[in-house]
Amino acid sequence: MTEPAIDYAAVFQALPGMVALLTPELVYADANEEFLRMSGRSREQVVGHYLFDVFPDNPNDPTATGARNLAASLKRVLESGERDAMALQRYDLESPKRPGVWEERYWSPVNEAVLGPDGRVVLLVHRVEEVTELIRARGGPEGSRARVLEAELYTRARELQEVNERLRRANARDREVALALQEALLPAPGPVGHHGMAVRYRPAVDALNVCGDWYDLVDLPGDRIGVAVGDVVGHGLRAACVMGQLRSALSAASRVADGPAQALEVLGLYARSVAGAESATAVNTLIDWDNGTVTYSSAGHPPPLLLHADGRIEFLDRATDPPLGARPEHVPRPQATTTFDEGDTLVLYTDGLIERRYEDIDVGLARLADSLAEHRREDPEALADCVLAALLADRPATDDAALVIVRL
Structure with a gap:
């Protein structure tokens, strides 16, 4: 009919x-x-x-x-x-x-x-x-x-x-x-070698609050990879452009630098010449499976988490320094190393995942740690979905949120 x-x-x-x-x-x-x-x-x-x-x-x-x-x-x-x-x-x-x-x-x-x-x-x-x-x-x-x-x-x-x-x-x-630019600049998520991982990025719903966050994955000689996340101060198309410049610079520096701290030092010097990069934050890690270590350095960024197979959470906060370009003079950045066992999980993220208005940041960090411990037996993809559901499902996305999970 x-x-x-x-x-x-x-x-x-x-x-x-x-x-x-x-x-x-x-x-x-x-x-x-x-x-x-x-x-x-x-x-x-x-x-x-x-x-x-x-x-x-x-x-x-x-x-x-x-x-x-x-x-x-x-x-x-x-x-x-x-x-x-x-x-x-x-x-x-x-x-x-x-x-x-x-x-x-x-x-x-x-x-x-x-x-x-x-x-x-x-x-x-x-x-x-x-x-x-x-x-x-x-x-x-x-x-x-x-x-x-x-x-x-x-x-x-x-x-x-x-x-x-x-x-x-x-x-x-x-x-x-801005979203199209970010999609073109950020690496596609997928396995790194034979190691499982998951990447999530949720942009802000407001057009004025999008595209300041980024992540990067770098294959290095031996059974090693570099994993970094960062956050640009500001929003919109300009922030997306700055994000792309910083991510590319850190990716290049990580391939030649002697560890995450030195790579961040190079990035900090570069950021001084990029309009809009002032006070950007980043955390850079080096995972070495041959030695069973994670080496890290942070430039004003929330600390990575090491989720142990038994549910214990280790905050990697022993190498924290001010954001990029915050110091007028060049000062070497700190670096720390911790060990891991097979089956542990490294988690990097941006502040949009944990911060809530009128709430202390420690509350958000505790919420993240509890969710990771509760779902620690899940594979990286399922674990990432569980974390997003626990931390973001009940509120609008007022800021970008990036999440990188690597099974060690």
């Missing part, structure tokens, strides 16, 4: 609001019944005619700006292909019954593009809400003065709404670009 076809032309005519369709040349292609009724024009007077021939500005009002403002809005839509919600406009109409007599009218227009297959604007949807009676009802006996004030307030509110909408769209575009 086939569904009945929808008569979209009839739907358009029956729309309860005022809606018209314009060509890119601003000629009326169609107008619904409500538009014709509220404007006091016939279909023959509107369809096929240039917009501003049908509705010119009031020639008796030298301050009239309705036509100019509408033309500017439609031009923005034609050039950008994006919706434009105008502030409330005073746009007088000539009375259809009394030529030469102009009626004071107030309108709230929204203009939207209809794109063709090639992405070009083929039609403009011009939707108008008439608010004349609302403005007059608020005017009281003082009439004109009160109406002008009401219109001014309404205009400012609509302008602010439009600014917020443009910011939202711009931020959404920045978020998409």
